[in-house]
Amino acid sequence: MLTALYQQSSPVNRIVLLGASNLTLSLRLIIQQIQHHCGGPSEVLAAVGHGRSYGESSQVLIRELPGIIACDLWSQLEAGNTRPTYAFLTDIGNDVLYGFPPHQILQWVTWCVEQLQKQSAYIVMTNLPIVSIESMPEWRYQLFRNLFYPSCQLSRNEAVERAKVIHQGLIELAARKQLILCEQQPEWMSMDGIHYVYWKRRVSYQHICAHFSVSRNQADLAVTNQRFSQKWLQHPRFAYQKRFGKEKRCPQPSGLLADKTMVFLY
Known part of the structure; x- marks a missing residue:
C-alpha cells in the first residue's frame, strides 16, 4: 500500500537521519522539529537503531x-531527487565502546558526510557530549559499560581519551566540510552520559534543529505544515535486519505520518 502511495506522493524535501538510541527514541519528534524549519511533508531516510554502529554490524539482544x-x-x-535535502547525524560514540579506534570512527563519519554532500545536503551534526562523558565517575562507567557493552574491555580513562580525540576530530571535520556542529549541553x-533525559528531549531537539537554516519561502511553508501533534499512521520497520540470526526484510517506505510524510527505515 505504501509503495503505491509513495509513487503518487509529492514531498517538498528529503530528510536524512543517521544515529542510534537517541535518534530511535525520538524519531517522530526529530522529524517534526526539522519540518518546523524546513517544511513538509517529507521523504525521510533513516538509519537508526539501539546500539547502532556507523561502520560495522551491531547486535542488541536478538x-x-x-x-x-x-x-x-x-x-x-542516490536515486533521482531534485528536492532540498537536510541531514542530521548524531549518536557518534557507540563505536568507541565497541573498541574501534578514533581514526576509524572519524573515517566512517567522514564517508557519510561526503555522500550527503554529493546530494547537496544541508548537514547538522551533534558532537560527543564530552563534558558529561568526562564527568562520569568510575563506578557509573563500569555499571553502564557492563550493562550495555559487555564485550568492552576499555577502562574509563581509555574510553574518555578516545572520546576526546573524536570530539576534536569532529570539530575539525565540521570546519573542513563546512557543516554545522552542535555541542550537546550536559x-x-x-x-549514563550519552542518552538524553526523557523530559528534556523536546528542548534539546528544539535547540539542535534550530540550526537548520531556511529561506523565507521555506520558512513560510514550514509554518503552514507544522503539525506537532501528528501521529504515526504506520510505524516504520527495518528494511533489513537479523533476528535470532535469521534475515528479515521489509519493503520501503514502511512508515507513514499523518501529514503523508513517508519514512524509509534502514
Whole structure:
C-alpha cells in the first residue's frame, strides 16, 4: 500500500537521519522539529537503531543491524531527487565502546558526510557530549559499560581519551566540510552520559534543529505544515535486519505520518 502511495506522493524535501538510541527514541519528534524549519511533508531516510554502529554490524539482544555505511539508505539516497535535502547525524560514540579506534570512527563519519554532500545536503551534526562523558565517575562507567557493552574491555580513562580525540576530530571535520556542529549541553544528558533525559528531549531537539537554516519561502511553508501533534499512521520497520540470526526484510517506505510524510527505515 505504501509503495503505491509513495509513487503518487509529492514531498517538498528529503530528510536524512543517521544515529542510534537517541535518534530511535525520538524519531517522530526529530522529524517534526526539522519540518518546523524546513517544511513538509517529507521523504525521510533513516538509519537508526539501539546500539547502532556507523561502520560495522551491531547486535542488541536478538536483533542485528548492518553498519550505517553498509545499509541500503545510500542507494536510495542516490536515486533521482531534485528536492532540498537536510541531514542530521548524531549518536557518534557507540563505536568507541565497541573498541574501534578514533581514526576509524572519524573515517566512517567522514564517508557519510561526503555522500550527503554529493546530494547537496544541508548537514547538522551533534558532537560527543564530552563534558558529561568526562564527568562520569568510575563506578557509573563500569555499571553502564557492563550493562550495555559487555564485550568492552576499555577502562574509563581509555574510553574518555578516545572520546576526546573524536570530539576534536569532529570539530575539525565540521570546519573542513563546512557543516554545522552542535555541542550537546550536559544538563540534557542522563546518568549514563550519552542518552538524553526523557523530559528534556523536546528542548534539546528544539535547540539542535534550530540550526537548520531556511529561506523565507521555506520558512513560510514550514509554518503552514507544522503539525506537532501528528501521529504515526504506520510505524516504520527495518528494511533489513537479523533476528535470532535469521534475515528479515521489509519493503520501503514502511512508515507513514499523518501529514503523508513517508519514512524509509534502514
